Amino acid sequence: MSKGTSGKDDKSTGLNFIAAHFFSLPSQGNVYSLTPLIDAKGHARLLVASLQRKVYCLEYTNGRPCKREVPFTYIPAGAEIISVDAINRSVIQEDFIIGITIIKRDDGKDQQSQFFNIYSDWDLNSDSALDIVSQNCLPLHLDFVPYHLYHTQARSKNGWETVWLLSGSDCCIHLYCSDEESYQEVNNSELFPEFQYLSEIVLQIDVSYSADSKIRTSAVACETGTVQVFRVNVEPGPQVTASHTVSWDYPVASVKIFTINTTVPLPKFLKVHRKAEDITQEPGLTHVVVATTLESCYVYRDILGSRESYELPESDRYDSVSCCITCDIDQDGENEILIGTYEQKVIMYKQNAEDFHSWDIYHSIKVPCPILALTHCDVIGDGSLQLIVMTTTGIHIFQHNPWELAPVVLKRLEALADDRLFKLSS
Template sequence: MAHLSLTPKVSSSSTSSNNQSCMDFCHAHFFSVPTQGSIYTLAQLVDSAGRTKILFATLQRKVYCMQYWNGRPCIKEVPFTYIPGGAEIISIDAYIRDTDKEDFVIGITIIKKDETNNGSTSQYLNMYSSVDRTSEGNGLQVASQNCLHLQLSYVPYQVKHVLLPQDGGVAVVWLVCGSDSQVHVYHGDDEGHNYQETNLNATFPELCDIKGITLCVEVLYTSDNRVRYTATSGEDGCVTLSKVVLENTVPRIAAKQTMNWDYPVGWVRLLRLQSFNPPTPGLSEVNVIDDYKHNPVIDDELPYLVVGSSVESCTVFRDLAPGKGCYLKDSEAYDVVTCCIVCDLDMDGTNEIVIGTYGQVVLMYKYETNGCWRLVASLNVPDPILSLSYCDIMVEGSNQLIIMTVKGVHVYQCNPWKTKKLCMEKLKALVELRNT
């Protein structure tokens, strides 16, 4: 296993060296693909046993599933139905609906060129899930064969499942950004396999007055589900940040900020400084919300917003207003920034900002007490980067950095010796705390 260390970008000090020591990765595996995907074609699933699966799709209608068995990678193509020959996959997202069974729900948007009609195109949203939720034979293979084929009147961009608090629980709806300058919401019937477009004003009123094409939507709830923050970025350079108060699950826009860039803004990310990891592996996101209520996280303040322009430096805002953002150093130096994730990369309890670039470099930023974000490390990869993820695909108790490039998917494992040292330090601190 080749060792590849992150390049430190900070001066030597006691605090900095501790941060660097945790940002140390080994290149564990690479899986090549015949054709590239897009910035929207990487998704992750956690099954009922706590194993993480990575789904990644290529533009030429192929979908692959990667997971580890007994420490070895297992990669296979998943034969999703209703993806015709010549179709291109635009985006994919997925979640587990029932943690007691392999009951997955996968959304895939596709576009197909009609060769017999002057080159016009047809667009579809394919929703895959298990029809019989009482069956013991549920799983990814079963779900891939059960498709609801919805024709769209617009070209789709990002597809994203989002939690929606309701009376007596939490539902999952699907948001699809379209070329018609609208964001569409689709609600499913858990008793069967039926998805319909629903009234956006009744569920996400903050998305109703969008003027241009939306490229990315981000949603973040407070732990009590009473407040929702929604951020959007658009092809016209418009970025919005909305605060929505849920009064008896009825949404009301409490505040909304808008800022315009001169160039398209490909993505936005909402983040809080304190990281949160589910206490039990294998929980679906619906159940994670319930556990999150009992996690002592102070989250009633405005979250941070990371904005990724196609030309300028990435910027972090607390208040979306000109002159109030913090530029991420060197984020414009490696071609276009294509993706961003928020995760606790050094396992110190606070989140870092990790961005991927088309210039084949991953950049990692850490928050400082003066309100700025400091570039602490970088990682070079062989090919342009399209998407990132951070999860425990190797089932070893710590997360791995997943990097999807135009040539395939890389898995970077945190240096096990550094992870062992950090775990021992935390266990020692817990024992000392218990004995006091």
């Protein structure tokens, strides 16, 4: 496969992606069936589910790409996998919790049953934590058809914990919390009051916390074209303080909460030389990008404040939009917007440096098949992040040209070293 093509001259964008590898899949997945498994070092493996029951782990071992099937239990023959998500509970080792939702059709009957399977365990003596996890399943029966499976943090009586959010055909977002070594559904009104009175099927969920974790912004995209955004004060107890709703004529494929500026986590050896106030950042304005299936995509600046909206140019020209992410794709400290389309194209947008009110096409990549999902993580294990594109036939891995990435790394290392010397001398 060739390198990506750009809507502008490639030299002007500063992006030069290399097609590192393509993992073919025997059957198609969907917009919910790709999730990264990120270890304590920040390296990722990709967990990809096909609609025909099988789940694959895609990874790089000693610099070489590797694909293998993971034998998850309690996924019977003929079952259809709807969504997959994964959590690593540990900051020092692999301690994965993997959620898989399935639909099982009863043989000989015109009926079906739905399950939310939660896999978790860890064994120091195992060569592969993932293989152990896949054999330890807690199946939860569902009385609704599952859609988006999403994990986030929530502040409960026992402190912060990771919870599951699952949208369903009953127009509800279901909340699942851990109870010692088990999981159970709990009423969402106490931890997520913003999701209590939804009246439409939710296709996408996104949750973001301020730097001090005191304010939560939640967004949902619905099948009818409605997008709802909430601001919640987390302390002393979750309370909705603001909300805003926008409506479209067609379903919304994706909604993402983001800020313009982004930062790279500070290395541990520098944190010891800084005071707490030196590394605490003020939360920026909250922006939301809404990717509709058959209309133009829009960016909402300060959606719970000024509510200014800007259209992403040409976002309605490439058939249906299927997915959207925000990330610092060119590593300049500012987030860009990436949308994936069913017309086999990834389009990247960057905020205009001279006019905040416009977003320009920054780069584009053409792939051979319709796009289902995007993510941005370090699957190669070289310390940089790669663009992962899931299509109807497999997974494309795009990496930056290492020779162009090296000056960026050196510049950041010099800045960190100079900053450390200044802190030690003051």
